[in-house]
Amino acid sequence: AASDDVLLETRGLTKEFGGLVATDDVNIRVERGEQVSLIGPNGAGKSTLINLITRRLEPTDGDIQFKNSSIVGLDPHEVVQRGVSKSFQTASIFPDLSVRENAEIAGLAAENGAFDFKLLTHRDSLTDVHQRARDTLEAVGLLDSADETAADLPYGDKRRLEIGIALAAEPDLLLMDEPTAGMSPEETNATVELIEEVKQALDLTFVLVEHDMEIVFNISDRIIVLNRGRVIAEGAPEDIRGNPDVQEAYLGG
Ligand code: ADP
Ligand code: MG
Known part of the structure; x- marks a missing residue:
């Protein structure tokens, strides 16, 4: 090769x-x-x-x-930006936020090293973030639970969200x-x-x-x-x- x-x-x-x-x-x-x-x-x-x-x-x-x-x-965050993600870390879930918000934040954080609220004022990137979160939730089978609070998810779905958070970074x-x-x-x-x-x-x-x-x-x-x-x-x-x-x-x- x-x-x-x-x-x-x-x-x-x-x-x-x-x-x-x-x-x-x-x-x-x-x-x-x-x-x-x-x-x-x-x-x-x-x-x-x-x-x-x-x-x-x-x-x-x-x-x-x-x-x-x-x-x-x-x-570590620069390694994530280069395309390496580690999954199944429960600590990565924000329990009080919705499933969708968790996926959105994960996508933003991967791009920018840390979550920055200023990013949410840019309309273009916002559309992007929504779409990417949607794709991620679809890939892990959580689209129907997007509006649920993360803490309320059943155990198996929490694991799905954890892997979704890792995938939201679009890792290589x-x-x-x-x-x-x-x-x-x-x-x-x-x-x-x-x-x-x-x-x-x-x-x-x-x-x-x-x-x-x-x-x-x-x-x-x-x-x-x-x-x-x-x-x-x-x-x-x-x-x-x-x-x-x-x-x-x-x-x-
Ligand atoms: P594995 O994941 O294959 O079970 P680890 O990588 O966790 O093995 O550990 C390899 C070796 O390094 C073990 O002997 C472990 O005790 C030791 N080790 C791992 N982390 C530390 C640490 N932070 N400080 C001291 N020793 C460590
Ligand atoms: Mg080990």
């Missing part, structure tokens, strides 16, 4: 916490249009890797290229860290269905951290396996399933 197709690339990405190496010389690539799952036992460094990409953590060493330019040194890359953590089997199924829907509707590129192997094997076209901060295997689901190194990592702890 041409380098234009490479959306995300980490080079020698290393994060140390005191003496502990949480990610150790990690080199991964994600191409546009790919659905990648990041797996590995507890403490493997998955969340650290995600938080390095969103710039919530500063790397000890190495680089992160997004659309062929380094994002190390950028603020969506990051998801254990979106089904703490969910009942029904909620888990609904969330997986939602990710499938959105993936098809938007041709989304994503990196998903998920511990449920059935979900991982079904939803991703490539899997990256981390253990003790290092990439120990990488490939299509059918190659990872029987990989002895991967099995040992999970059994060995």
Whole structure:
């Protein structure tokens, strides 16, 4: 593939916490249009890797290229503006506002780094914002609930709104860290269905951290396996399933 197709690339990405190496010389690539799952036992460094990409953590060493330019040194909101969104953070919902307002604010915030009320005085951009919020709510199946207060949504719809908020930024890359953590089997199924829907509707590129192997094997076209901060295997689901190194990592702890 041409380098234009490479959306995300980490080079020698290393994060140390005191003496502990949480990610150790990690080199991964994600191409546009790919659905990648990041797996590995507890403490493997998955969340650290995600938080390095969103710039919530500063790397000890190495680089992160997004659309062929380094994002190390950028603020988290600048990374969002470049096209990286992280989903399923309940904190991103404004509970007292309507579903529609949540989607509108998310779109505005992504464009401008922070929500700015002055923007609402520009008629053109306002039309734009309304349309984008509509599209987003349609993509996550919440158009009929647009006027409801976010706090009143049933649990499953709140998850839909969370992913809608991430998508309102029109990200090139969506990051998801254990979106089904703490969910009942029904909620888990609904969330997986939602990710499938959105993936098809938007041709989304994503990196998903998920511990449920059935979900991982079904939803991703490539899997990256981390253990003790290092990439120990990488490939299509059918190659990872029987990989002895991967099995040992999970059994060995
Ligand atoms: P995973 O998400 O794969 O379970 P993490 O990335 O959360 O793993 O953690 C990787 C390692 O880094 C673990 O040993 C964890 O205890 C350690 N770690 C993560 N965050 C911090 C932190 N803020 N301070 C110190 N150690 C951390
Ligand atoms: Mg984690």
